[in-house]
Amino acid sequence: MTGVHLVIGEGTLAEGVQQALREARQPVRAMRRPADRELRRALADERTRAATVIDRDDIAALRTALLVEYLRPGIRLVVTIFDRTVAEQLIRTIPNCNVVSMADASAGAIVGPCVDAGLVALHRADDGALVAVHGHDEAHASAGERPHVAPYPYHPPSAPLRAARRLRAQFRPPDRSSALLLWSLIGLVALVLLEAALAISTHREPAVAALYEATKAIAAVGPSGFFEHGSTWQRAYGIASMALGVVLTAVFTAALVNRLLSRRLTGTFGPRTIPRADHVVVVGLGQVGFRVCLELRALGIDVVAVEQDPQAPNVALARGLKVPVVIGRGGDRYVLERLSLGRARALAAVTSDELANVAISVAALAVQPGLRTVLRAGSNDVTRETAALFPIGVAQDLDRVAATALAATAIGRELAHAFVHGGASYIETPDGIERFPRPQGRPD
Known part of the structure; x- marks a missing residue:
């Protein structure tokens, strides 16, 4: 596609889209937060052929997209929207609009290494089949060998096995209140x-009759009639059992009231019980973290999320979908020790703070050496420099993944997903995998 690409937005993702477009030899005009008058002038320029709207606020992105369509009907439009309902409505209203969610575009890069250490990414095709991107080691990747895509024959755990795991989890409460209850x-x-x-x-x-009398005695209604006129040892047992019953009843009542009155995001029983084996711990319940939780659960993999802010928007969504959420700081050793990292499949640190993700990975490996860790990295050198000194796990540059998907869509490429491997960006198209942008002077 020839003509100027208008990139509306600010931040790392917007800068990454601009860079990807320029590397693809496309003219770019960047507008951080344009006023309506500035946007009108930019869209009035006949050289402008496409507009990409980047905003982490769905409402702001929706408003800008509608304004762009009003000012320049029919222009090729790419918008970042997280909420799938809003995205469907926008596409229905503006047929020439292409919606790309950063969470959807990049979640597969986290899910893949969590499921299998040999995967670069794992996502679900339109027909529901799993498609995996298999990578090479660093030596082969740096030599230019590209990864390959193949169907992934993943078989989720059987229902009896999952039920057995959940039953075992019932007897490993994550906190004191649950244990007392x-x-x-x-x-x-x-x-x-x-x-x-x-x-x-x-x-x-x-x-x-025996159960009735025993329940009456334990509930402190009165002594069991069977032991009132019994032998000395029976009376002594009756005294001890009533005293112990009073204590246990008080403890149970206090723990039950505490759970009913507190805003618990995990359960002692049921689907919100914290898993204890072959599960994935997802630290950070933002857009990417929430989507990773849903994708892993769709694969039949138990998941528990850790979020520092109890008021985060996705916490309520996770609770409604019965995803167990632990409120706490992901880098806190005490919090991590409660999550059975020794039996976990992997830990994914996907907060929006790259340095925090590094700290979370280091803390998790201190609690459980050898744990498979996957962390969300960015364009900074923090993760790379730390990895050179300390094995912190698989680092995925999600901003670059999303920027590649947005830039390729803006140009008009038909792609399923984007990913980064061996320092190069790739897109998956109906014709296979190709570098994006293509290296100059080399056919892909």
Whole structure:
């Protein structure tokens, strides 16, 4: 596509799109936050052939996209929108609009290494089949050998296996309140069963009557009638069981009230229980982290998210979708120790702060050496310099991945996904994989 590409937006992603377009030998005009009058003048220029709107706020991006279409109907338009409902409405309203979500464009680069250490990326095709990008080691990648795409024969865990894992997780509570609730309940049930068994064995009482008297005694309604006139040891047992029942009932009630009144994002029972084996820990519940959680769960992989801000928008969404969320700082060793990293499949650090992701990876490896870690990197040298001194895991430049997808779409390329491997950007098209932009003087 010839003509000037108008890039509207600011930040690392917008700068990456501008750079990718220039490397593809496309004229670019950058506008950070243009006023309506400035945007009108830019779109009135006949040389402007395409506009790319980049904004992390969906409402702001939607407003700018509608304004661009109003000022220049039919122009090739590329917009970043996270919310899929908003994206569908925008495409329905503006048929010439192409919506690219940074989360959708880059989540596969995190999901792939989390599922399999040999994958560069993993995503789902339109027909639902899994497609994997297989990479090479650094020596082959630096020598120019490109990765290859192939169907990925992933088989999710069977329902009985997942049920067994969830059952085991029920007995490993993540915090003190949950532990008190669980073990006090188990203690109460054990006392009832023990007292009922004694009544049945020593007094030959029917099971229902024995359970009734045992429950009454444990609930501190009164002593069990079977032991009121029993031997000395039976009375001593009755005293001990009533005292223990009072304590366990008080502890259970306090723990239950605490859970009911607090804003818990994990469960002691059910689907929001923190997984304890073969799971992925996702630190950072922004747009990318939320999408990674959903993709992993769609694969049948248990996931738990860690988010520092309890008011983050995606926390409520995760709770509604029954994704367990631990509120805390991802680099906190105490928080990480509660997440069973020794049995985890991988940890993904995908906050928007590159330095924080490095710190999270280092802390996770301190808690569990050898853990597979995948972190969201950026265009800075922080991650690369740290990796040269310390093995921090797989670093994925998600800004570059998203910038490549946006730039290729703006030019008019039909692509499924973009990824970065061996320092080069690639796009996956219906014809296969190719470098983007293509190296000058070399056919791809």
